[in-house]
Amino acid sequence: MFGKWFQDSESYYLYLMELEWGKGFSFSQCVHDKYYKGKTYYYRKCRKCGNSGSITANSVFHGMKMQILKAFHMIFRLTAKKKDMSTTGLKSEVDVQQKTAWLFKQKVPVAMKQSIKIS
Numbered sequence: 001m002f003g004k005w006f007q008d009s010e011s012y013y014l015y016l017m018e019l020e021w022g023k024g025f026s027f028s029q030c031v032h033d034k035y036y037k038g039k040t041y042y043y044r045k046c047r048k049c050g051n052s053g054s055i056t057a058n059s060v061f062h063g064m065k066m067q068i069l070k071a072f073h074m075i076f077r078l079t080a081k082k083k084d085m086s087t088t089g090l091k092s093e094v095d096v097q098q099k100t101a102w103l104f105k106q107k108v109p110v111a112m113k114q115s116i117k118i119s
């Protein structure tokens with residue numbers, strides 16, 4: 001499911017939306033499918049319970065400060081390579097800090113087991 005390579009962040013947001021909301025929008029708290037649009041196209045608010053959030057909430061991307069583009073490229077590298085991808089390799093290839101690369105390397109295998117969710 002992470003085998004896609006896009007060149008811009010917007011494509012990844014759309015990709016995530018398709019994965020998460022493609023079969024119908026709902027937040028985990030309720031199953032209502034009517035929503036208000038939020039401040040961005042990947043942010044929605046439930047008309048019934050009022051819960052709101054972006055497509056990245058409760059996912060491996062939650063609270064992330066780096067571009068989603070870089071995050072996806074790291075995931076792609078971590079999951080596509082058969083042999084272990086080193087954090088230094090990630091760092092230089094995706095152009096992130098080593099700590100970020102290391103954190104992602106810890107998170108991704110866990111997240112992969114539960115789709116993109118880690119909550």
Ligand SMILES: [Zn+2]
Pocket residue numbers: 027029030031032046047048049050051
């Ligand atoms: Zn709701």
